[in-house]
Amino acid sequence: MRAFRTGLVLLTTAVTLVATGLPAAACDRDEKPQTPSARAQGAPGxxxxxxxxxxxxxxxxxxxxxxxxxGRRDVMVVSGEFGLKSYDLANPAAPKLLGTLSLPGLWETEDTEVDPERNLIFLSRDPRAFGGTTHTGESGIYVVDVSRPEKPEILSYVKVPAGHTTSCVDGCRYLWTGGPAKADNMPADWGGRPIWVTDVRNPRKPVVNPNPIELARNDGKTDYVHDVQVDAEGIAWVSGRGGVRGYWTTGTHRDPVAGGVRRATALKPIPYAGGGISETAAPSKFMHNSLRPVGPRGRFGQLLYATEESFVDGCAGDGVLTISSLDGSYGGEGWRSTPDKPFRLKSVGTWSVAGQEGSDPTSADCSAHYFDLRGNVLVQSFYEQGTRFLDVSDPTNPTQIAYFRPADAAAWAPYFHRGYVYVADNKRGVDILKPQV
Structure with a gap:
């Protein structure tokens, strides 16, 4: 997702789940583009x-x-299947449309990231965009200049072997791009696409390194990397099938896998910590996005929060948000894990939307999805179960304190911004919420 801009970030939550034995392809709804429906009218659910x-x-x-x-303007940029739209937030409850970059059929632009210093947007093109498929479709990155938000301008487009998400590392000097399922021309033993690195120091001439990184992530198997989030200390957390692993991309550090001390780069990152998530917390093994909260003096740096995305029949078995301890993973254990000798992070806590107050037991899509943090409050999207607010001051006992579930919800990602929460909803557009907690 994005590098979190939350200052003092606190703890998150997850879900208890029954082991399902899901096939790998069943773990990621993003494998099938969703068609937005017309916005339903009437009272929220x-x-x-x-x-x-x-x-x-x-x-x-x-x-x-x-x-x-x-300049002096507060601007919101919305990306989606239509391309890109910019809004003026002078009135935060009633954003005014400024400009549009029309790319109808674009898929998926999930967790689009920005370079706030250069006012650049990086749009990922999934191989399923514009009618393509994971087998043969084209993937890549659009670099868009929004310094004039009334007229977003594509500075460049570059083909990349991956394209489900693309994320800034090293201060947006480089992009890490991963997913989705592998193309027909990729190695048969891959379970999905790893990461390709693109140098965007010159945004008009991106340079893609031909050699992928973050291989052998799933107990020694190269598998689907879904997303990358960078924490407040600059560590890039890579989520996907097989768990979450963190890397230094700058600075000089000890390499716990190769040994010795060396300089980390975006092309040759240094492992930090992480690994597979306990199957008792997340049976599907597919980690969608993650966050390591970092407080004063690293107070909360030992916990890792990760969303499992998984869909089965009935909400009770859908994906969860897991809370795991990083203790025991700083020696490269997550990089030496094998099917015979698996390494798993210890689960601290979980939270599920299934059966919670305000939930609809008939909803088909209830998986946990993207989340954001502000102080002790976590806000998270749960597709048809809407947007949930949790008190996470105790990571072992997250407690729901508020919710917003429209009858036609398709909530994908919520964002705290200046006292409001803005929710990207694939059906409804953008909901603007004022928490009363």
Whole structure:
């Protein structure tokens, strides 16, 4: 997802789940593009301690949001199946459309990231975009200049062997791009696409390194990398099938896998910590996105929060948000894990939307998805189960304190911004919420 901009970030939550023995392809809904439906009218399905103050139905198909300060303006950038739209937030409850970059059929732009220093947006093109398939479709990255938000401009496009998500590392000097399922021309023993590194120091002429990284991530097997999030200390956390592993991309550090001390780069990162997630917490092994909260003096740096994305019949078995301890993983254990000698992080806590107050037991899609943190409050999207607010001051006992579940929810990602929460909803567009907690 993005490098989190939360200052003091606290703890998150997860879910208890029954072992399902899911096949690998069943773990990721993103394998099948969803068609946005018209926005349903009428009262929300369930609301508590949240005021809905606005909605942008013209952004139907929204998947990811970002916020930029451009001049004296507070600007929101919405990416999705339509391409890109920018909004002025002078009135935060009623954003005003500024400009549009039309790319209808773009898929998927999930967790789109920005370079706030250069006012650049990096849009990932999944091979399924514009009618393509994972087998033979083209993937790549659009570099978009939004310094004039009324007229977003594509500076460059470069083909990349991966394209489900693309993430900034090393201060957006480089991009790490991963996913989805492997193409027909990739090695038969790969379970999905790893990471390719693109140098975007010159945004008009991106350079893609031909050699992928983050191989052998799933007990020694190269597998699907879904997303990368960078924490407050600059460590890049790579989520996907097989768990979550963190890397230094800058500075000089000890390499716990190869031994010795060397300089980390985006092309040759140094392992930090992480590994597989305990199957008792996340049976599917598919980690969608993650975050290591870092507080004063690294107070909360020992915990790793990761969303499992998984869909089965009934909400009770759908994906969860896991809380794991990084203790015991700083010696490269997650890189030496094998099927015969698997390494797993110790589970600390979980939280599930299934059966919770405000939930709809008839919903088909209840998996945990992207989340954001502000102080002791976690906000998370759960597709048809809407947006949930949790008190996570005790990571072993997350407690729901508010929720917003419209009857037609397809919530993908929520974002705290200046006292509001903006929710990218694939059907409804963007919901603007005012928490009452």
């Amino acid at each position: 369930a609301v508590k301690n949240v005021q809905a103050v606005g909605n942008l139905p013209d952004a139907a198909g929204a998947i990811s949001l970002n916020f930029l300060s451009i």
